[in-house]
Amino acid sequence: MQRFALIGAGFIGSVHAQNLASHPDVDFKLIYDIDPQRAAGLASQHGAKAATSLDQIFDNDDLDAVFIASSTDSHAQNLRYAADAGLAALVEKPIDLDLETAKSTVAYVERAGIKAMVNFNRRFDRAHAELKDLVSSGEIGELALLQLTSRGPALPPLDYLKTSGGQFRDQAVHFFDLARWISGQDPVRVHAFGSALSAPEIAEFGDVDTSISALAFPSGALAQIDCVRHTNYGYDEHIEVLGSDAMAESERQRSGHVSILRGQAAQSHGLHSNWFDRVQPTYAASLGAFVQALEEDGEVPISLREGLKSQAIAQAATRSISSGHSEIVDYSL
């Protein structure tokens, strides 16, 4: 049984609270949030207690692990606190928007020797994981091409976007990570084009909402990633892997199972109306894998260093937009 605290009681924090409460091997103890009332409300829903200060978490002998789901700018600090306290840590991505800060944080945490995992939850999507298995087992032959799509459904609030680090660090980074994970390789070069099409303000603070990234892997395999903030047809996530022997696809997933034939057309359920409905099962699975690593004293499935590498690609893609060049990815972490 692992005794957990949760830091952060916002939308994603409440998702994690639900999963912590339901996990048979988790004893869900404490929730902290900068808004004490929000912490108290969420805690009462799940039989946990509200912490009124971080000290109650990091100076506490009755805890084994902390789930860091607070605002992005506090991830690094909370990781250092967990390292100091000897608590295992599961942290929402990114470690820090500033890659240098992220690097030094990871080095600090590694020296402390705690188990720490960055929450690239999409690695726990059942269909994406099947692609990973098909590639690594050699069943599709030598990898030639990856095609990853993440689109929509709606532009996040501009306030969020301003502090998000940009589309590559915020949205595409999940797919840079999936590309690395599925291929089993770290791409050497990246090129990106991007446009601000859905709201002119996005360009004003130097971001894009529609982008295509191209990755070149050491083996010669290539990847394309298209990311769009706003569609008018829900959230669209799908992946193809082409090998020398076969092509496998983690398909678009529809939101229902009814179709209607009328006149000259067939109509069926479209995609999920929001990204959360599409990826929801991955959160419990990701937590489950972390808890299992703690219970069995094994390796966490996604080290912080993995998080850094995927962030490095996002960094290079962001540079490519300005330079007009393809950029070498710098993994000197």
Added chain:
Amino acid sequence: MQRFALIGAGFIGSVHAQNLASHPDVDFKLIYDIDPQRAAGLASQHGAKAATSLDQIFDNDDLDAVFIASSTDSHAQNLRYAADAGLAALVEKPIDLDLETAKSTVAYVERAGIKAMVNFNRRFDRAHAELKDLVSSGEIGELALLQLTSRGPALPPLDYLKTSGGQFRDQAVHFFDLARWISGQDPVRVHAFGSALSAPEIAEFGDVDTSISALAFPSGALAQIDCVRHTNYGYDEHIEVLGSDAMAESERQRSGHVSILRGQAAQSHGLHSNWFDRVQPTYAASLGAFVQALEEDGEVPISLREGLKSQAIAQAATRSISSGHSEIVDYSL
């Protein structure tokens, strides 16, 4: 808040226990089973108590409702006890395999005036319910044809089959009920062909494992129902409704979302390997509808009388196999 007891702690009882424990408006008090250890084990998993006699349920001022999921031959008796005790009752189908016993039980329960519902859970399948809405809203025009399929995945144990009442009363009855519900009509005639193809023993006790039933509705609409006990490709349940304006389909549901193209073939996930995976969400939804009726003092969505009518069709289909005729359905209930 509704205080519940559960009778029956077998496979389906344990499904209901999980749903009772998770429902926010249910206070899950007691579980009874003829095997006291089974009751105790299930109760401890869900924070309920084990009842050691039925009296603890039916002579108990701290209960509002009982979920009857015991063996088929005890449904009628438990319904009468619930009627006597003034407890609301949700009962697994059938009320009784013997239609006369079922009729008198329903009459008894109705006189007592308790809220009672028969658990035709498939009415709570989201996709099937969309078909019902498309028909009753007139969106597909006048109903012409229904096609219902229920196949596989594996022959139940022969011991079960011997006491099941036969394929029409046990398996097809769900689809007779769906046909009535979706069409909004009671069929007047039924014809059936059936064969015992997967195991010769089935014929020995007068049952079939492969059958096709044809229903004629008062409006002239027709229905076809094919039921198969054993497939080699999982559990296949799907429904089509053809109207004068459009055709709508509650589609086959695949068990995953990966496809592979290799050589001249495309391969993808097939159907669910068992019926439970396919229909699982309907159990919580069905319970939810019953609890809502109790909380709001409304009508239960599926009266016992509805259960009798669908059973009457199964009765007529069974007769048709022997007579070689189409049979008139007798609704004099």
Added chain:
Amino acid sequence: MQRFALIGAGFIGSVHAQNLASHPDVDFKLIYDIDPQRAAGLASQHGAKAATSLDQIFDNDDLDAVFIASSTDSHAQNLRYAADAGLAALVEKPIDLDLETAKSTVAYVERAGIKAMVNFNRRFDRAHAELKDLVSSGEIGELALLQLTSRGPALPPLDYLKTSGGQFRDQAVHFFDLARWISGQDPVRVHAFGSALSAPEIAEFGDVDTSISALAFPSGALAQIDCVRHTNYGYDEHIEVLGSDAMAESERQRSGHVSILRGQAAQSHGLHSNWFDRVQPTYAASLGAFVQALEEDGEVPISLREGLKSQAIAQAATRSISSGHSEIVDYSL
């Protein structure tokens, strides 16, 4: 090279004329129609000559074969003429609407010893033929169930319907034939329900436009066939075969390959707007198989006797509607 005459220059005759003109092993000589101008027009399009009397066809040393696509009531007579003239004959179904006349015609033709084939063109549908192969090769195991659908798109003119012999003899007979062919068995009993839903006049002359037929085969396998004259979604033809090892489907075929995702829905091309677009390739294939039998002096793929058997099922289905019984199919031909 086979020298052909065509009898009948209506819609289906003009389809056959096109295929006769394109076939590399056919020398397309003559066209006869009761309307001489129609014959002349069609002949001039395809480099054939117009015959002004049937004698020019049946008393002609420069012909090898005749394609009989005249009105139904002249099929039997033209077959007898072909038998007398020693010409091979490919005849549109049915041989005659009256089963007794059809039987005596077949006996007459068989005595004459000419090659004669009834044009059940759907046996030459590529996808349906794959099902036949999957069944006869044993690849799906022992056959358990067949599901055949033929729907729409529009009610034929009432004048046509009055002389068509009814829905079973006119429309369903193709699917009775496919059921026999795919299963490799002659069904022993048939039951049918039918309604006149799209136009009240149909009931006045004793026909139906919506029907479901059930067939029982000697092996215990069963078949369901649903036929509808009018849909509002084009022409829908598809078939399933369920065996003990696998289920195979000749799928619905869409009329195009574009889909649109918008809002919460996906829209794609529906089915073909008419039956001819769906089955068109089968006509050339059927003719090709007949010509090949002539060229190689082999057996024709569908003997007239095959035509009689499928017609006998239609006869029994028609009887079943009136009797309310399932009917034994009488194959004493």
Added chain:
Amino acid sequence: MQRFALIGAGFIGSVHAQNLASHPDVDFKLIYDIDPQRAAGLASQHGAKAATSLDQIFDNDDLDAVFIASSTDSHAQNLRYAADAGLAALVEKPIDLDLETAKSTVAYVERAGIKAMVNFNRRFDRAHAELKDLVSSGEIGELALLQLTSRGPALPPLDYLKTSGGQFRDQAVHFFDLARWISGQDPVRVHAFGSALSAPEIAEFGDVDTSISALAFPSGALAQIDCVRHTNYGYDEHIEVLGSDAMAESERQRSGHVSILRGQAAQSHGLHSNWFDRVQPTYAASLGAFVQALEEDGEVPISLREGLKSQAIAQAATRSISSGHSEIVDYSL
């Protein structure tokens, strides 16, 4: 009626010969090939005559148009001959592999004032053309993203590849053209990554067999194009267009319509085994559009200048591979 000669009797020449012979408004007169026997053989199949010298075509008062399907290095010369002779010309792409030669040829032809069209046949794919209509009618809103795929099925012979101009000029150019045509815009920048994965010899002569190209359009819309020479699953061509209101897809097209459910998998027909089966109908449609322009004295649908522009993109993509930059497309034609 347009009197045609065909230059080139190889594989694609024989496809064009078939279409010329079948077109109701074409009088198919002559075929020339550098191999006189090949010309004679093809001519006899289609009721045309073999020309033994180009003079018989270009010094001939009985011709209206010439279809240039000879080897790539003779396209430009034959276009000039047609210009001199005043014959309309339909020419296979490219005009010339050398862009400067192509430019001067187009200028020469334009001065002569003949009707001339480059045969980008994929513009006549019915499904692709629906996408074009959906974009230009505004039905999907403002264009944001194009995704074009062309893969497989097999590496062409190395001898062919050596003189093909490389993957961008030979294969991708069709999709650069579709991107321009569907979007209604000329891209301003292009970036490409490419690898030689299926055969090391390809790298030796400076070509690639697996490439991803990224295009940036003036409006801010972006396009991704992935091209692969060799798959193990047939020929895969499909296109997506994402607009601000909807996303439309010209789907993968399967080679048949049968699916099999067995165990835990569904298997169906895969893609066409070769590119020709997939695109075949476009050749007749393309010829038809050219003939219609001649008959009605209208504009040809794809001017030679259109061909130059699409070639200019291929040129820039080829440069991008070496430079590692994105490249500006030079349309100063």
